[in-house]
Every structure is written in C-alpha cells, then in structure tokens.
Amino acid sequence: MTGQTDFALFLDFDGTLVEIAPRPDAVRVEPALVPALERLRDRLGGALAIVTGRPVAVIDDFLAPARFDVAGLHGVERRVGEAVTGGRPEDHPALRARVPRLQALAADLDGVLIEDKGASVAVHWRLANPDDAGRAETVAKDIAAELAGAYRLQLGKAVGEIVPASATKGHAIRAFLENPPYAGRRAVFLGDDRTDELAFASVNEDGGVSVRVGPGETVAPKRLADPAAVRALLYAWAEGAPMEVSGLPEA
Numbered sequence: 557m558t559g560q561t562d563f564a565l566f567l568d569f570d571g572t573l574v575e576i577a578p579r580p581d582a583v584r585v586e587p588a589l590v591p592a593l594e595r596l597r598d599r600l601g602g603a604l605a606i607v608t609g610r611p612v613a614v615i616d617d618f619l620a621p622a623r624f625d626v627a628g629l630h631g632v633e634r635r636v637g638e639a640v641t642g643g644r645p646e647d648h649p650a651l652r653a654r655v656p657r658l659q660a661l662a663a664d665l666d667g668v669l670i671e672d673k674g675a676s677v678a679v680h681w682r683l684a685n686p687d688d689a690g691r692a693e694t695v696a697k698d699i700a701a702e703l704a705g706a707y708r709l710q711l712g713k714a715v716g717e718i719v720p721a722s723a724t725k726g727h728a729i730r731a732f733l734e735n736p737p738y739a740g741r742r743a744v745f746l747g748d749d750r751t752d753e754l755a756f757a758s759v760n761e762d763g764g765v766s767v768r769v770g771p772g773e774t775v776a777p778k779r780l781a782d783p784a785a786v787r788a789l790l791y792a793w794a795e796g797a798p799m800e801v802s803g804l805p806e807a
C-alpha cells in the first residue's frame with residue numbers, strides 16, 4: 557500500500573456516506589464503512605473529517621465504536637482529536653425561545669418532524685402531504701426572518717434548518733485546514749445537497765476539489781452517482797488503490 561497522498565478528505569454524511577432515510581434516525585450505516593474510513597484516515601495521515609448538519613454526538617453514535625473528526629451542525633460545532641469548539645445550546649437563547657413554537661407546529665401537522673440540535677433546529681417535511689409541507693416551510697422561514705442577521709434558514713432536501721448565520725460547512729473546512737493534520741493539504745469535499753454547494757465554491761476557490769453526489773446543478777467539477785458509488789470509491793482507496801480525484805467523472 558502506498559502511504560502518502562497530499563489531500564485532506566472531507567465527507568458529508570447523509571446522502572453521501574449513507575442513503576437518506578424517511579426519518580433522520582433511520583439511516584443505515586453499512587458495516588464495512590467504519591473500518592474503511594479508519595484505514596483511509598491512516599492513509600491520509602489523519603486528515604479525514606465528517607462535515608455534516610448533524611450534531612457531532614449523533615455522528616459518533618452512527619459510526620461507533622470509531623471516532624472521527626467532525627464538523628457538526630453545518631460547522632457550528634467542530635471536534636478535532638479531543639478538542640471541541642462551539643455548539644452549546646445556552647449560547648443560543650433567541651433560537652431556544654422559538655423552539656416551542658416549532659414543536660407545536662410539528663404536533664399540529666402530520667409528518668412534520670422537529671430535530672432539535674441545541675444550537676440549530678431542523679424542520680423535516682419529507683413525510684408530510686404537500687399542504688402541510690408548505691406550511692412547515694413557511695413557519696421555518698418566518699422564524700428565520702425574525703432571527704435575521706443572527707440566524708439563517710438553510711434549505712435542503714425536504715428540510716429547512718435554522719442555523720447560526722456565521723456557520724457554514726465552507727468555514728468549517730477552512731478551519732480544519734489551519735491546523736495539523738490538515739494544514740498544507742488540498743481539500744477534497746464530497747457532498748450531495750444544495751447546502752453543500754457553498755462549501756464546494758470555497759473549496760474550489762482554495763484549489764481543492766469538490767465532488768457532487770447524485771443529480772442536480774452544481775459548481776463541483778466532479779460527480780458520483782449516489783452513496784453506493786461513494787462507498788465503492790472509499791473502499792477501493794482503503795484497500796490501497798491510488799488516491800486520485802482527477803479521474804472521477806465530470807459533473
């Protein structure tokens with residue numbers, strides 16, 4: 557196995573490493589994924605991180621017993637090794653004050669789920685009928701507008717998430733790259749959602765390579781068809797295949 561490669565690998569979780577599930581707690585992690593990520597991290601000198609909208613603790617649960625570096629909540633919280641920054645709910649009183657309203661909304665509308673992450677709150681409407689989905693989106697937009705400046709609404713696939721305005725996956729990736737083992741490496745970021753597109757832009761700007769997973773318009777130069785294709789690539793790399801992104805299909 558050749559040891560050295562010059563990039564740092566940043567991986568979105570839902571829709572990238574795992575297939576999106578009807579409920580966020582119902583995703584299935586393929587058993588081979590965790591050991592493959594661990595081997596890959598070794599090959600990358602430690603420069604592998606999960607960059608996700610989920611809380612760090614939830615990623616730890618999904619990938620247990622392994623622990624990876626994670627930027628959670630779209631970069632609100634970040635853990636490198638044992639060092640954790642950001643993500644404390646008590647730092648977000650204006651958002652916390654509006655959570656009961658969102659919970660009441662979910663109680664009223666069938667198939668609307670609130671995922672309270674402490675420093676951010678996601679409203680899921682994948683399981684709702686179109687009318688209720690529209691209502692849920694409107695309320696999420698209203699609350700984000702009330703918090704404008706400090707928070708923004710990040711729209712994804714049948715989900716709207718109210719997140720601190722300063723937090724983005726792009727910022728999180730840049731923050732990783734400031735310190736070992738990431739510093740001096742070129743970012744390669746794989747993501748599947750429109751929430752990933754801003755991070756693609758900053759990765760491209762910094763000389764890295766972004767890879768869009770699945771269909772949809774993208775600023776990424778490269779594309780993989782689905783999470784199964786992502787896993788196939790990661791498994792091949794974990795087994796010692798040359799770690800190159802230039803040969804991936806054009807987006």
Ligand SMILES: [Mg+2]
Pocket residue numbers: 568569570571572747748749
């Ligand atoms: Mg995703």
